[in-house]
Amino acid sequence: MAYVRRTDTLCFEVLSKVDEMRNKAREPYETQQITRDTPEYEALRNSVEDVAWKEAPELRGKLPDAWLENCSYDRVELSLPKDDGHYRVDVRAVDGNTPFKLTPQHGQAGYFRSATVKYEVSDLPPIVSEFFAKNAQREIKYREISTKYQQIKQQLSQFMKGHASLNKMIETMPEFEHYVPQSYLDKLREPNKKRDTKVEVTIVDDLNIDTNELATLAVGHRIATAHS
Numbered sequence: 001m002a003y004v005r006r007t008d009t010l011c012f013e014v015l016s017k018v019d020e021m022r023n024k025a026r027e028p029y030e031t032q033q034i035t036r037d038t039p040e041y042e043a044l045r046n047s048v049e050d051v052a053w054k055e056a057p058e059l060r061g062k063l064p065d066a067w068l069e070n071c072s073y074d075r076v077e078l079s080l081p082k083d084d085g086h087y088r089v090d091v092r093a094v095d096g097n098t099p100f101k102l103t104p105q106h107g108q109a110g111y112f113r114s115a116t117v118k119y120e121v122s123d124l125p126p127i128v129s130e131f132f133a134k135n136a137q138r139e140i141k142y143r144e145i146s147t148k149y150q151q152i153k154q155q156l157s158q159f160m161k162g163h164a165s166l167n168k169m170i171e172t173m174p175e176f177e178h179y180v181p182q183s184y185l186d187k188l189r190e191p192n193k194k195r196d197t198k199v200e201v202t203i204v205d206d207l208n209i210d211t212n213e214l215a216t217l218a219v220g221h222r223i224a225t226a227h228s
Contacts, residue, residue: 001190004165006169011161014179021179024224024225025221029145030138031138041091043127045091049102053103063104071102072099073099073106074093077090077114079118079119080128080132148213149217173209175211175218176214179214
């Protein structure tokens, strides 16, 4: 087995692999968006006029046309409530259908006119409320994974700094091999060249690295990438 000394490039590539594994692990928990041709989008489009007229539903369809001259829109921006602020969605009337008929307070003149309809939590269609609830759970899991991999990244960075060679790193903590790019492992397995033997110390116990979790994450990443 050849001697492979620790280099800045080796450390960088190991930590980059941790980032790659983190990104793959987070993929199923990325925040979803409401886009056209989704049930959530369709539910919102169907609710626009109901929400716009909710303060005076008895006037809907009864006001003079002159009062509603600039209140029809092919596109409306929706401002939806979220735990951490507002979520905005642009909805468009179905092609060829009657545009959204909003209230006089939404009326604007001019070519670049636009309208925004603000929703309260109680205005959200059930399917949209469920969408936000699922997104909130995804965000929690996403942050958990980010935190876990950040901790591993910091631990491995310190671990590598405490060893002069890749040989000693793998000897001390075999699970570390899962995080080493293949090119370095190939080099490690080359025939040994005679050289003076160095006595190296290890700091793995000082870092309190959970080697079981290290191995579990590596195996999980291998399985995930095998099916991607």
